Amino acid sequence: MTARSGSARSTPSYGSGPASRTRPRSDDDDPLGPAVVTAAQRQTRATSADELCREAYAASCGPVTGVALVAVGGYGRGELAPHSDLDVVLVHDDDVPLGDLGHTLWYPLWDSGRRLDHSVRSMSEMVEAAADLRVALGLLDARHLAGDPGLSLRLRTTMLADWRRQARTRLPDLKALTRKRHEVTGELAHASVPDVKEAEGGLRDAGVLRAIEASWLVDASTPALEAARVMLLDVRDEVQELAGRPSDRIAPEMWGPLAERLDLADAEAAQRHVRSLGRRIGHLSRLAWRRTDAVMDRTTGEKGRRTPALERIAPGIALSRGEVVLDAGTKPADDPTLLLRAAAEAASRDAVLAPSTAARLVRECTELPVPWPAPARDALVRLLASGPGLLPVWETLDEIGGIDTFLPEWEQIRLLPHASTIHRFTVDRHVVETCAEAGSLIRGVRRPDLLLVAALLHDIGKGSLHDHSVAGEPLARKVVTRMGFTDLDAEVVASLVRWHLLLATLATTRDPDDPATTAELLTHVPDGASLELLRALTEADARATSSAAWTSWRESLIDRLVTRAGAALGAEVSHVVALETVPVPDVVRRESGAVSVEITPHEVGATVTVIAADRVGLLADVAGGLAALRVPVKAARAWAQVDSEGEWGVSAWEVPDAYLDPAVVRDRIRRVAEGTQRLPSPPARGVDELPPIVEVRPAASRQSLVLEIRTSDRPGVVHLVLTTLADLGLTVASAHVSTLGPQAVDVFYVQEVGGVRPTEERAATAAHAVRGALEG
Known part of the structure; x- marks a missing residue:
């Protein structure tokens, strides 16, 4: 069963993915929509704050020239949340004395009850202060409020020029600072109490991407980034309204009320929405940093080339400056395996799968025939076995709707929160992490391909009303058969999905040395090869869950049970393969x-x-x-x-x-x-x-x-x-x-x-x- 020749899929362009999947609007909804209303409120807050600052400056009798009051950071962008500080700087030329202007300016702002983060600096002091990365980032968004507009313009152009001139030395420091922040705050997509500003994939990262863009080294701005950033600003506004204070963290009890404020169905829908925004910004951030690193590492001889050289790495696929793209003249409609093969090449090389290339492949490739041809099946196994290169490529596929083309069942677990707090990731990300962990264990099993596919499908039954292991078994059998594996292989994978929790459960809740425990395990594990696969899948699943899920104690219990089961099974299974006879010339x-x-x-x-x-x-x-x-x-x-x-x-x-x-x-x-x-x-x-x-x-x-x-x-x-x-x-x-x-x-x-x-x-x-x- 194949698609009609020349048929092509219709898919959203890169960036219109899970983050925009909310429930359809009804006639009773606000005609402007919650996002438009929230954006208007931000603008109203910024306008009100601007008027307050201008009135305060006028009342302080500040000079018309040589002195200016500027807004920086989020206030400079006009993006004030309900409880944001007014981040302002009174800047002056070095030869202009201020007298008591600073003191007289701040008092009316304090008296207004607004939270104020202020400073007074000369132009030369501003340049010195910008040596601090945090100060430099805030000054990139400097906006004139009152006083001398020419001075404000000069400040902004000076800061931008300095940033661009020093970008090659400052961006590595910015990357290190960003990584350190991520280590402390975790990922917005997965943290139990996510911080919509500071976490990886949060508003701070969106600001960092704006700074990368301002360096002119890399085009880091996309419509997808801006759309996700604006929606996350809406979320932050509602979080602060609910908290009644300048908090950016979403406590567990806030998801339900937040869903109502964002016009979403329920608390789970709110989690999916917020976490999808964090995942999108995090993905775009990682992509931008990889491209930035490539530019920073480029040799002087390569700078003058107008078009990147193409290195052909596989039929129809090439490598260009660290990104996997299509080779010249390749026609995606002629090869339904091209998307998976390109993804496998990118992941195995730890290279970027160019998003525009991936989006084109999703649009133009015909559907995979059922059963899959061998190249498609082999490419999927290579992709899953690629280790650290798997996650960024899988994220790109997810963002452009590529996974749905070969694994439509993925939609059921996409961004699905785990019920258990021991899990550090959502279900879909946990599955990808399990595949990565399984990739390091394939040396210990005789059928690595079945281990990797079982890792991909082990939680595919989650999101249903039944036990996910029971619900996942027939789904796994269906998927593996569609992929073109043999019926025997499909049964092995389906059995692994059904019993992927059995080994850990028996080892930790029963006596591993009791023959009855071994007998119960062997009722579901027919041979040594299956036992190897179950042991490896158990470890990969636990390691992907959290450090607490795979301890030396748990490992020792599992290995004792596996050893006893292996002894009971006896001789190992031979893997002699019958080979054909060919004519000798x-x-x-x-x-x-x-x-x-x-x-x-x-x-x-x-x-x-x-x-x-x-x-x-x-x-x-x-x-x-x-x-x-x-x-x-x-x-x-x-x-x-x-x-x-x-x-x-x-x-x-x-x-x-x-x-x-x-x-x-x-x-x-x-x-x-x-x-x-x-x-x-x-x-x-x-x-x-x-x-x-x-x-x-x-x-x-x-x-x-x-x-x-x-x-x-x-x-x-x-x-x-x-x-x-x-x-x-x-x-x-x-x-x-x-x-x-x-x-x-x-x-x-x-x-x-x-x-x-x-x-x-x-x-x-x-x-x-x-x-x-x-x-x-």
């Missing part, structure tokens, strides 16, 4: 040492099939040939075929480049085998990378030694492993290589020459050698 049969290379292009790259007479080191030489061409390997399979004429080594390599020349690949393999090809040295393991895991699975095969290797994906890793095995005189009977985001998950079936299974001593030697090579 005549040239390979006739000529000793001949190598056949066939390139089969497909929608997201090509399959490189290599066939030659089997020998020790053949697979290492093929991997070396590809490494010499600097061709990344996304997945690979290798196996041996035996017929009446001999034994043949066959390997199929999935690569992103569809334009490889078979003759060039064949030549590189030959030169590697002869030792005349210089190979690029694999990069050293980064200090922050997890150590490689090399495990022997003794029960996985009777004929072969099964080595499981999980390590950070780096160029030349496959060649390094295969060369190490070949140096030990071991052959690879079959291999299964896959890359999931930043992780390589490889399984090798190893034999002695002649097809004999290696001894335990040889198995230990091989594992130690491979681990040492990867760690080096």
